[in-house]
């Protein structure tokens with residue numbers, strides 16, 4: 578690898594710092610009226626989270642632009658796309674935690690938004706984060722046709738044929754049996770769609786050609802599913818208390834998970850296969866895809 582390449586253990590924290598700053602600038606100030614709503618939005622979106630989706634936007638940007646060091650104008654545009662994805666993700670977590678859904682009291686190691694504020698504020702904070710995400714895409718300094726593509730990709734991923742649809746299937750599957758195919762369909766929508774969109778946004782912003790777009794779509798689809806398989810494995814193996822999560826909540830709710838449907842060993846093997854499929858997909862992209870390889874490794878080997 579080129580001597581100028583920043584090691585991943587430095588690149589990722591720099592990414593996190595960049596996205597944190599960009600989110601801070603994108604969110605309305607905490608004292609702007611309606612102050613409680615803006616405080617709740619900031620509480621949900623800032624200061625925690627692994628920022629894996631943001632990292633995927635930047636990593637896909639490197640691979641697609643075929644550059645390990647990106648020009649600052651491109652970095653800035655990728656930040657808008659990364660903020661958009663993280664805002665949609667933050668909204669989904671607020672709503673997922675509400676009493677009418679998973680009824681969780683802890684998220685990212687602190688009280689959930691409806692506990693810290695109140696239920697109506699939590700709902701509105703989630704509602705308000707969504708248009709803010711699309712406004713970020715509208716402000717990207719790229720050709721208008723690319724903005725339209727980006728809006729379309731994020732809207733599809735977030736809507737009823739993506740994340741919200743997956744959530745609906747998940748809620749309907751409580752106390753039911755899903756076969757592995759049905760479970761996969763649900764997770765491709767619920768968690769995979771936004772992860773895939775993160776990768777695609779990096780490609781769109783950098784005006785990738787169709788070969789690169791296809792490689793990144795295959796990578797995104799494998800790693801999006803792998804994320805959920807690993808999440809289900811961690812749900813039964815990790816120290817949940819240390820993560821600020823409710824231990825084995827899905828199992829306790831009688832929601833099907835990869836581990837409950839396939840067993841722990843087969844789930845581990847499946848995660849490994851998906852990891853390999855993701856790496857194979859981006860092999861033709863060479864060294865500029867190193868960040869995507871590293872983020873894939875992180876998703877597979879993460880402990881939280």
Ligand code: GRG
Nearest residue numbers: 626627628669672673685740741744767768808
């Ligand atoms: C309520 C519209 C709506 C959608 C909810 C994605 C989702 C759909 C809910 C999240 C529920 C959940 C905990 C799913 C398991 C996988 C997952 C998305 C975990 C959270 O993502 P991380 O680990 O979170 O990337 P951080 O906090 O690091 O950003």
